[in-house]
Amino acid sequence: MLAATLTAFGSPLAVQDVPGPQAGGGEVVVEVLATCVPPYAAEVFSGERRYPLEPPVVPGVGGVGRVVSIGPDATKLNVGDLVWCDSTVRARDDALTPDITLQGWSSRGEGGARLARYLHDGSFAELMRVPTENVYALPAHADPVRWSVLSVYTIPYGGLLAGGLEAGETLLVSGATGNLGSIAVAVALAMGAGRVVVPGRNREVLDLLGDRFGARVSPVELSGDEDADRAAMVAAAGRPVDVVLDLLPPQAPSSVARAAAMTVREYGRVVLMGGVGMLGGEDLALPYPWIMRNSVTVRGQWMYPRTANTGMIRLIASGVLDLAAEQITTFGLGQVNEAVTHAAAHGGPFDRTVLTPAA
CATH class of the missing domain: 3.40.50.720 (NAD(P)-binding Rossmann-like Domain)
Structure with a gap:
């Protein structure tokens, strides 16, 4: 598959062919249709923000896609479902204070770093491996590009x-x-x-x-x-x-x-x-x-609880929260560096830059 890789801080992202991910137990592989590019992505990739990414890494913060394969523990997801993939991954071995990583983006503490080394790559790729509990079904009619703004809406x-x-x-x-x-x-x-x-x-x-x-x-x-x-x-x-x-x-x-x-x-x-x-x-x-x-x-409050994903999807699907005002500019995976530059110059209200890796 094709993916945009950060090979070193300060270097442009390299679009190259890499091995595709395989779903293990408790995991789902998703074809990435759309993912938002944060306005500060250039600051992350330059090293200015000092994020604990470990190159080489495929970055990206969640996204909308279609399920390609599922592990044996998934009971409601099906291949072909349109889904939202939440990047906020929590370790499964501590329900009270779980270690957290933002898949393909950042992490908290040594435990979060260990988790990030396993779930290393994010959504700037044609395919992405995601924990089952981080995959949420979307309405079948949802526009993947517009709904990819879930990555920013769910935070506040x-x-x-x-x-x-x-x-x-x-x-x-x-x-x-x-x-x-x-x-x-x-x-x-x-x-x-x-x-x-x-x-x-x-x-x-x-x-x-x-x-x-x-x-x-x-x-x-x-x-x-x-x-x-x-x-x-x-x-x-x-x-x-x-x-x-x-x-x-x-x-x-x-x-x-x-x-x-x-x-x-x-x-x-x-x-x-x-x-x-x-x-x-x-x-x-x-x-x-x-x-x-x-x-x-x-x-x-760092990020949000898992239930926030469901709540945000309901707000949008019901029409209570209207995404029509979003001004969205899309880029293909081959234009990823142009997308990062565009996002940095268009970080104002309701102005989004979206990458479409599998388009």
Whole structure:
């Protein structure tokens, strides 16, 4: 089969013929029809983001495909089924704190690295081997290219589930003008959020979010002054902020994340999913007395639970969450390096780059 291989950090991906995968027990082989290329993929492949990939490796974060072969433990999947392949793989020998790898992309700790060495390759290939529990049936009529955005939509959905967002509540999305943050706005409204406060410095994107989603969205243009920005966000909410979801990138200063987090009401919830401090910047410092006296819940959330895949598929299949606004540009496997370059230049809201390996 053909696959795009990262042979070394800093080198272009090499499209070459490699042995096809074989499904063992508890595994499925899928023909990859479509997979999203993250906007920061170039930073991963250059080594800038210091991801624990071990070249040579076929990268890629999940995808939509058709089942080619299944192991003996699959009871509902069939060859030919259209499926979503989730990249978040959990080790099976610890139900409480499983080691995790993002297949073909990243991992956590030594246990995650060991798992990644076994499930080494991702979706930038014609075929991919996936654990059975990471394969989810899609509606037969689903457009593989459009549905491949599950790889990005499910991430903020996991954060909203972690924050226990309920219908009618007020949410503030820190990093709302970014790739994941803008998705969080769309998903939260589909989940029934009463109001979503969207702070940011990009006026054009703030206007886009306001125009697209209407009166339930309250844009706030940030000034860079922590106290003034916090006051502006509270005023824009017009009511107590129940949940804050932080999706700021690694380059963002911790003061921006702190200003947003401290808008939350007494007994409110703050979920941290971004990258603040990951590239050596100042760490987030939330005041101990403020957390304690206001009974604020602060939790981190990396990726999402397995059930989030099913929930997201239901939201889209039911029409509650509409993917029609997605602007999608597709590339064949032979154009993978062009796709990576395109993704880096098109990382704004609802702008996706999709690779179609088996096309």
